[in-house]
Amino acid sequence: MAKRSKPEPSVFDETCSARHALELIAGKWPMLILSALAESPMRHGALMRRVGGVSQKMLTQTLRDLERNGLITRQDHQCVPPHVEYELSALGGTLAGALIELDRWAEHNFPQLDAARERFDAAQRRSKRRP
Amino acid sequence: MAKRSKPEPSVFDETCSARHALELIAGKWPMLILSALAESPMRHGALMRRVGGVSQKMLTQTLRDLERNGLITRQDHQCVPPHVEYELSALGGTLAGALIELDRWAEHNFPQLDAARERFDAAQRRSKRRP
DNA sequence: CCTCATAGGCACCAAAAGGTGTGTACTTGC
DNA sequence: GCAAGTACACACCTTTTGGTGCCTATGAGG
Numbered sequence: 620m621a622k623r624s625k626p627e628p629s630v631f632d633e634t635c636s637a638r639h640a641l642e643l644i645a646g647k648w649p650m651l652i653l654s655a656l657a658e659s660p661m662r663h664g665a666l667m668r669r670v671g672g673v674s675q676k677m678l679t680q681t682l683r684d685l686e687r688n689g690l691i692t693r694q695d696h697q698c699v700p701p702h703v704e705y706e707l708s709a710l711g712g713t714l715a716g717a718l719i720e721l722d723r724w725a726e727h728n729f730p731q732l733d734a735a736r737e738r739f740d741a742a743q744r745r746s747k748r749r750p
Numbered sequence: 751m752a753k754r755s756k757p758e759p760s761v762f763d764e765t766c767s768a769r770h771a772l773e774l775i776a777g778k779w780p781m782l783i784l785s786a787l788a789e790s791p792m793r794h795g796a797l798m799r800r801v802g803g804v805s806q807k808m809l810t811q812t813l814r815d816l817e818r819n820g821l822i823t824r825q826d827h828q829c830v831p832p833h834v835e836y837e838l839s840a841l842g843g844t845l846a847g848a849l850i851e852l853d854r855w856a857e858h859n860f861p862q863l864d865a866a867r868e869r870f871d872a873a874q875r876r877s878k879r880r881p
Numbered sequence: 882c883c884t885c886a887t888a889g890g891c892a893c894c895a896a897a898a899g900g901t902g903t904g905t906a907c908t909t910g911c
Numbered sequence: 912g913c914a915a916g917t918a919c920a921c922a923c924c925t926t927t928t929g930g931t932g933c934c935t936a937t938g939a940g941g
Contacts, residue, residue, distance in 0.1 A: 628857045630782060633803030640856035640863050645778040651761060663888055672764030674930055679889065689866025699937045700887040710862050714855055720848040722761045725771035729759065731841050732771050735820025794918065805900055810920070830907045832918050 643688055644714065648673060648681045653707070654722050656691060657715035660706030690714065774819055775845065779804060779812045784838070785853050787822060788846035791837030821845065 628637040644650065648670075655661065655669045666678060682705060685691045690711035696702040707715060759768040774780065779801075786792065786800045797809055813836055816822045821842035827833040838846060 628860065630853045630856050631786065631800055631802050636860040636864055637857040638802070640860040641781065641853065642778050643863065644852070644856075645776060645781050647773050647776040650772065650776050655762065664886080669762055671762050671769070675889080676931085677929065680929090687867055687870040688863045689870070690863075695888095700939090701889075701937090703888060710859060710866070713859065714852075717848055717851040717855060720851070721775070721845075722768075722772065724845055724848060725761050725775075726759045726768040728841060728844065729767040729771040732774065732819045732821075733767055735841070736818055739818040739820070806919080807901090807921085808899060811899090831916095832906085834919080 640688075643684065644690075644718075646681075648677055649685060650718055650721065652678070652681055652685065653690065653711060653714060654718050656705060656707045656711070657719060660704050662702070662704050666705070685711070771819075774815065775821075775849075777812075779808055780816060781849055781852065783809070783812055783816065784821065784842060784845060785849050787836060787838045787842070788850060791835055793833070793835050797836070816842070 626632075628635050630637050630641045632638060644653065651670045651673070652666065655666055661669065663678065663682075666682075667673065667675065670678070682691065682693070686693050686705075689708055691705050692708050694704045694706070696704075757763075759766050761768050761772045763769060775784065782801045782804070783797065786797055792800065794806075794809065794813075797813075798804065798806065801809070813822065813824070817824050817836075820839055822836050823839050825835045825837070827835075
């Protein structure tokens with residue numbers, strides 16, 4: 620019989636490390652930042668401009684987290700004024716494809732989401748009026 | 751010349767509907783729930799069991815949000831005790847592939863993330879001791 | 882001389898996410 | 912007929928997330 624010691628890693632198991640991995644990337648800032656870096660390595664300022672709506676604090680925080688987990692690398696040129704560049708690591712690169720697929724999905728299908736939302740909300744309003 | 755009225759939809763633009771679309775699915779619960787439903791349609795209770803660590807409240811809330819945006823459909827059989835089934839809509843189905851790819855990425859690469867994190871934290875501790 | 886850009890740190894506060902417990906409306910068991 | 916179990920929704924409260932403003936030091940440009 621098969622060994623019980625290796626319960627296949629699954630993102631559905633909250634105690635599994637695979638879940639932690641998913642949680643690291645499953646967020647709007649990590650996804651956008653990784654996608655942006657997939658296009659090209661960038662500096663802090665360039666990322667701020669590229670990723671609309673991100674605050675300086677969230678950007679720094681997310682970059683640190685991604686660096687800590689080895690998805691991006693940070694090149695500090697140790698000069699003044701500071702010059703620091705971020706880029707996808709090899710590991711991060713293996714993720715880029717799936718991320719970009721999600722971006723594209725959003726960019727292609729948002730009209731259908733908008734329409735569905737409008738329909739749903741209209742139905743809600745109707746049932747509120749007729750309880 | 752090209753019309754200025756259509757600035758290509760981009761997830762990087764915070765005012766673009768595509769961004770809203772991405773934010774809807776860029777979260778740990780939406781991702782896990784959609785992945786679970788990609789395997790098979792399920793009832794509330796079955797989803798609770800499948801998606802480890804989700805609370806009943808978050809599950810309901812996320813399901814509502816996904817239903818509102820047309821990614822899943824809710825079949826209420828209107829009987830007692832209640833019997834409600836959730837399944838991916840056609841639109842939701844077009845998303846399943848990318849989601850499952852992310853799940854698999856996490857399940858395959860989490861050891862590298864763990865190792866990188868350990869290395870990073872060790873380096874942090876070293877520089878704390880030598881300031 | 883004064884301001885801006887560069888890459889952050891730190892503190893404070895508002896907003897949102899999320900967990901726990903309770904309620905409903907019906908079943909089955911005793 | 913009353914207790915317990917099920918499938919779901921909802922209200923309350925805590926924790927986390929995220930935004931804003933102010934700070935560093937330096938060199939460039941007005």
